[in-house]
Amino acid sequence: MSVAPSQPLWRPSDERVESTQLTAFMHSVQDATGFDAGGDYFALHQWSLDEPAAFWRAVWDFAEIQGDPGGVVCDDPSALPGCQWFPDATLNFAENLLRFADDREALVEIDESDARCALTYGQLREQVARLAGWMRQQGIQPGDRIAGFMPNCIETVVAMLATASLGAVWSSCSPDFGKQGALDRFGQIAPRLLFTADGYVYNGKACDSLSRAGDIARAIPEIEHVVVVPKLSAQAALGGIETAVPWQSCVNGDAKALHFEPRSFNDPLFILYSSGTTGVPKCIVHGIGGTLIQHAKEHVLHTDISRNDRFFYFTTCGWMMWNWLVSGLARGATLILYDGSPFARDGRRLIDAIDEERITVFGVGAKYLGALQKSGVVPAESHDLNTLKTVLSTGSPLPHEGFEWVYQAFKPDLHLASISGGTDIVSCFAGGVPTLPVYAGQLQAAGLGMATAIWNEAGEPVEGEKGELVCTQSFPSCPVGFWRDTDGSKFHAAYFDRWPGVWAHGDYGEKTSEGGFVIHGRSDAVLNPGGVRIGTAEIYRQVERVPEVLDSVVVGQNWQDDVRVVLFVVLRDGVALDESLTARIRSEIRTNTTPRHVPAKVIQVADIPRTISGKIAELAVRKVIHGEQVGNQDALANPEALALYAALPELSVD
Numbered sequence: 201m202s203v204a205p206s207q208p209l210w211r212p213s214d215e216r217v218e219s220t221q222l223t224a225f226m227h228s229v230q231d232a233t234g235f236d237a238g239g240d241y242f243a244l245h246q247w248s249l250d251e252p253a254a255f256w257r258a259v260w261d262f263a264e265i266q267g268d269p270g271g272v273v274c275d276d277p278s279a280l281p282g283c284q285w286f287p288d289a290t291l292n293f294a295e296n297l298l299r300f301a302d303d304r305e306a307l308v309e310i311d312e313s314d315a316r317c318a319l320t321y322g323q324l325r326e327q328v329a330r331l332a333g334w335m336r337q338q339g340i341q342p343g344d345r346i347a348g349f350m351p352n353c354i355e356t357v358v359a360m361l362a363t364a365s366l367g368a369v370w371s372s373c374s375p376d377f378g379k380q381g382a383l384d385r386f387g388q389i390a391p392r393l394l395f396t397a398d399g400y401v402y403n404g405k406a407c408d409s410l411s412r413a414g415d416i417a418r419a420i421p422e423i424e425h426v427v428v429v430p431k432l433s434a435q436a437a438l439g440g441i442e443t444a445v446p447w448q449s450c451v452n453g454d455a456k457a458l459h460f461e462p463r464s465f466n467d468p469l470f471i472l473y474s475s476g477t478t479g480v481p482k483c484i485v486h487g488i489g490g491t492l493i494q495h496a497k498e499h500v501l502h503t504d505i506s507r508n509d510r511f512f513y514f515t516t517c518g519w520m521m522w523n524w525l526v527s528g529l530a531r532g533a534t535l536i537l538y539d540g541s542p543f544a545r546d547g548r549r550l551i552d553a554i555d556e557e558r559i560t561v562f563g564v565g566a567k568y569l570g571a572l573q574k575s576g577v578v579p580a581e582s583h584d585l586n587t588l589k590t591v592l593s594t595g596s597p598l599p600h601e602g603f604e605w606v607y608q609a610f611k612p613d614l615h616l617a618s619i620s621g622g623t624d625i626v627s628c629f630a631g632g633v634p635t636l637p638v639y640a641g642q643l644q645a646a647g648l649g650m651a652t653a654i655w656n657e658a659g660e661p662v663e664g665e666k667g668e669l670v671c672t673q674s675f676p677s678c679p680v681g682f683w684r685d686t687d688g689s690k691f692h693a694a695y696f697d698r699w700p701g702v703w704a705h706g707d708y709g710e711k712t713s714e715g716g717f718v719i720h721g722r723s724d725a726v727l728n729p730g731g732v733r734i735g736t737a738e739i740y741r742q743v744e745r746v747p748e749v750l751d752s753v754v755v756g757q758n759w760q761d762d763v764r765v766v767l768f769v770v771l772r773d774g775v776a777l778d779e780s781l782t783a784r785i786r787s788e789i790r791t792n793t794t795p796r797h798v799p800a801k802v803i804q805v806a807d808i809p810r811t812i813s814g815k816i817a818e819l820a821v822r823k824v825i826h827g828e829q830v831g832n833q834d835a836l837a838n839p840e841a842l843a844l845y846a847a848l849p850e851l852s853v854d
Contacts, residue, residue, distance in 0.1 A: 280702070351539040365458060396410065468680055482694065487676075510561070809842050812837050
């Protein structure tokens with residue numbers, strides 16, 4: 201079912217358009233190059249692809265990136281992979297995030313309770329300087345790996361910035377990972393230091409992480425010290441870890457002048473990890489300059505973040521949205537860090553934070569918005585929301601109804617930006633544009649400098665048809681590569697095997713007549729009954745309309761030389777799946793999609809397996825129902841849920 205043209209849910213006022221940094225950027229481009237976009241975003245986007253060197257140098261200048269850009273912007277933007285961006289540039293990531301040193305709040309940490317702590321920009325610089333001094337005493341050198349097994353707190357940001365100031369490489373995963381899940385990641389990169397908290401609080405329950413940190417340290421001989429941050433008590437125990445040192449002893453030295461190690465544009469900054477649900481996670485290496493300039497573009501031009509903003513994103517330190525959030529320091533914004541359940545305070549904790557912390561940019565996962573809608577919470581009825589100007593959504597497709605609900609439940613004058621990209625590029629292929637209207641179900645446009653398109657099976661660009669999301673030109677945040685993939689073969693196989701020289705992202709989507717995009721799900725999870733390709737998001741959208749259904753997962757089951765669609769549903773307490781409810785679910789899907797979308801089987805389950813970052817583990821479920829082993833269950837937040845799908849009698853009959 202193609203996306204039909206519709207009336208926008210929101211259109212920015214002329215005053216808002218004129219006041220955006222995107223409009224100011226257009227004027228600066230005209231002054232510097234003579235190119236006049238005439239206020240037309242799509243004209244600017246085409247220019248960014250036609251003249252990539254001029255565009256990215258304009259972003260460097262407009263965002264006031266600290267460092268020497270050198271004389272060359274890119275050698276061959278058509279080389280994907282292989283283009284060298286800013287090959288002569290020198291810069292330091294931490295220097296760009298710590299350009300301010302005043303009394304304005306830089307970081308605010310809040311939790312499920314009323315606890316709150318904050319650092320000003322001046323205090324943040326001082327903390328980073330103290331920790332970097334200690335790390336230098338330990339002999340940390342450029343290129344060394346430093347790992348964080350940490351909650352989303354101030355100390356994690358300080359540790360990352362200290363690492364980056366030294367030219368070392370930061371990598372982190374959430375402390376709710378099991379021992380093996382963490383080892384599958386950190387064991388590949390052999391970090392010299394491990395930062396951990398003694399524990400964290402989730403849903404009112406204190407959770408220990410120190411014992412797992414000890415196991416990790418003992419299993420990786422390269423770890424020289426485990427730095428322990430007290431979160432559950434004023435003075436953290438060291439958990440019997442032989443190499444442990446308390447955080448306070450690492451930050452109590454002299455706050456000498458902070459030195460920023462000059463690094464090359466393409467030197468490594470972060471190592472992020474694929475979800476790892478189908479094998480050992482891939483270690484994706486992201487460069488300093490590519491990450492910085494891409495985030496600067498997305499924050500300044502696409503999200504309109506400035507020093508006046510108070511910026512929140514609900515994320516763990518194991519998701520790339522944490523890296524994206526922290527880059528907001530380069531804009532001088534105040535970052536609101538939250539660790540805990542998003543549904544604390546009877547589901548209102550994050551909404552409370554909007555008013556309590558005067559949040560202007562509020563980022564969450566699409567699943568959170570869906571759950572909030574199902575719960576009956578209407579923020580506008582209980583909260584002022586006066587400061588809120590932008591809501592960001594990612595992690596999974598936000599359905600049409602989700603867009604409509606946000607404008608009804610939050611406020612009508614709001615820039616709602618659904619964004620899509622991911623860990624692979626630590627940024628976005630498509631997302632928000634503050635000068636364009638918002639249409640239900642659509643990402644507004646491809647990102648500037650990103651040659652994003654939808655290709656059909658024949659490798660042809662299409663509009664109004666479903667296909668593979670691709671990128672056809674190089675971009676600065678293309679990964680440096682995979683860790684220890686010396687010949688680049690694994691990196692090439694991950695993205696470029698299908699069409700040489702073209703990035704195939706693994707998303708199944710559609711380009712609309714408005715110039716936007718609709719994401720229908722992961723292409724490797726696309727259903728194919730009778731040879732008809734169906735995106736899972738199309739089914740989820742309909743199922744979410746059924747009030748009795750709290751959650752669902754849909755997969756394809758191999759059946760009688762074909763594939764049949766199987767839908768698993770989690771229902772509200774006290775509700776059982778009977779013939780009437782099954783018929784209603786099927787009718788909702790049939791009426792709003794096609795008969796091909798209607799599941800052959802609808803089965804009630806108690807839980808849906810999800811990755812640590814909250815994504816539905818469709819491929820893992822598909823493996824289980826086919827009697828296959830799921831190799832890396834530590835990548836799942838609730839691996840025990842997989843047992844619910846094994847050997848179900850309903851799946852052995854018509």
